[in-house]
Structure formats: structure tokens, C-alpha cells
Amino acid sequence: MDKVLRLASENGLVIFSKSTCCLCYAVNILFHELGVTPYIHEIDHDPDGKEIEKALMRMGCNAPIPAVFIGGKLVGSTNEVMSLHLSGSLLPLLRPYQPST
Template identity: 30%
Template sequence: MSSAKTQAQNLIDQNAVMVFSKSYCPYCKSSKDLLSSFDAEFKTVELDDIKDGDAIQAALQEISGQRTVPNIFIGQKHIGGNSDLQALKSQLPELLKAVGASS
């Protein structure tokens, strides 16, 4: 397994809610805003702000089948992107509570 894939998988495994994002992406901002509106505890990695961001993004495609951002995982399960997260809006409180990412 490549080091980028290992790094991405470790982030997914160690965080109840993991958002792979890019700092300039409006869809990423929308996803982070939605999670914040539920007081969710989540970890974000801005792929455009880190040295190996491109390699991690490529590794995420191997892991999830999705290359675009945001690339969101809740409870180590791939949720998808912003439209997928928005579609789960009514279920988010329960999902977040189930993984211990909200009170």
C-alpha cells in the first residue's frame, strides 16, 4: 500500500467524521458548514494546502472510487460528496450521534 493510501486510510480510521477538502471549493465549504450546523466534530484535510495532497487524492479514488472533493466519511463509511451529504441532512443527527461525533 502506498504511503499516501496508508495516510488517507489512517485518517479515515482515526476520525469519526473525515472530510477531504480543498480550501477554495464551494461544495467543500457547504459540506463543512452543514456539519458545523449540527455541531459535529469532524477532521478536515485541505488537500491543496498539504505537500502530498495530490497523492492522497489519488489514493482516495482507490479507497472510495471517488476522486472529487469533498470526499466525506462518517464512521469509516464513505458517504460521498456534498450532494450526498446534503441528501442525508435529515438523518445526520442520528448518524453523527451513532459515531460519537455529536452530543
Template identity: 35%
Template sequence: MRRVDPPSSPSSGSSSGGGGVKTAVEEIPVVVVGRRGCCMSHVVKLLLQGLGVSPVVWEVAGEAEETALRAEIGKMGPADDKGGRGCPVTLPAVFIGGRLVGGVDHLMTAHISGQLVPNLKQAGALWL
């Protein structure tokens, strides 16, 4: 498991700029964005590690960082029913294969339904 300290301005993660959560999500098979010391982030990490995945963990320490990252992640999320972005973002936020899976609830749902392992394989995070 690798830990990533976010840059001072998380919104710098545009596709043309360097750094940022968007760039990490595009380049790394599994990324978990969560609050430093959050028990739910720990649960997500343990579940993924138990499946043999080594996620990159992006830990957020301050409220300003968290607000900026939530805004950036909201723009990357799935379109809402009106065709727009900006869906509410929960932390930890889990990305698999460049796609926002969601929070702990969505990750657990995918795991219980048997969709998580195939998604991890498709993203290149699992080989077996």
C-alpha cells in the same frame, strides 16, 4: 473544527504506516477532505457545524497532493458493481465513522432523507 495539513506523501496512509488520510478516517469520527479555499468544502463544513459536529478538515493545496489523495480515497471507497474499488472520487470527500459517504451531493441526500444525524450519532460525532 480542526484543520489537518496532509503529509508530503499522502499515500503513506496505509494501515501499517503512520499518517495519511486512511489513518485519520479510521481514528476520527468525521473527516472532510477538500481543496483549500473550495466553496463546496465550506458548505460541507457549515452543514456539519450547524448540526453540532466538529469535523477534521484535511485541506489539499497542490495538484500532486490532490491526485495522490484521490487515488488513496478511491481505494477506500465502496466496491463497484464488478466487485472492484477505484470509484471516481469527488472533493470534498466526506467520511463518517470510517466510511466514505461521498461528496456534497451524497451528504445533502443523507441530510434531507434524515439519515445523516443517525449516522453521525452512530459514529460518535453527536451525543444528543
């Protein structure tokens, strides 16, 4: 769990992902379309991946991946991210991570 919390606090926008997961890819694309570049941590390429997955479940992720953190706080998985987006609540959370124009 320490590694999850450290990565989430060091990077403003983090997605814990698996390289073969289509839902992870969809969330990543959504964020890019909204003008932000999240830090993607592929847990299937991390020797601690299984432990990270267990830690994400203990933290409250219904589905361990994708697990999205914004500002060091767990937002959730695909359902939570999409619900925030459809309600218009996601974009304000992402504003601090969008490049200035």
C-alpha cells in the same frame, strides 16, 4: 491510500477538502450547524494532496472533494451528504460525534 484510511480511522468524522472549494465549505458549515466538528484535512496544503485525491477517486468518490468519512467509512461527496441530510439519514450517523448536553 494508506494516509486516507489512517486519517479516516483515527478521526470519527473527516472531510478531505480544499481551502478554495465552495462545496467543501458548504459541507463543513452544514456539519457545524448540525452540532459536530469534523476533522478537516486540506489536501491543497498537504504535499501528498495529489495522491490523496487519486486515492479518493479509486475509493469511489465521484468528485474527489469534499470526501466525507463518518466512523471510518466513506460516505461520499457533496451529493451523497446532502441526499442523506434531506432524507433525514445524516443526523443519526452524526449522533456519536455530537457533544453530550
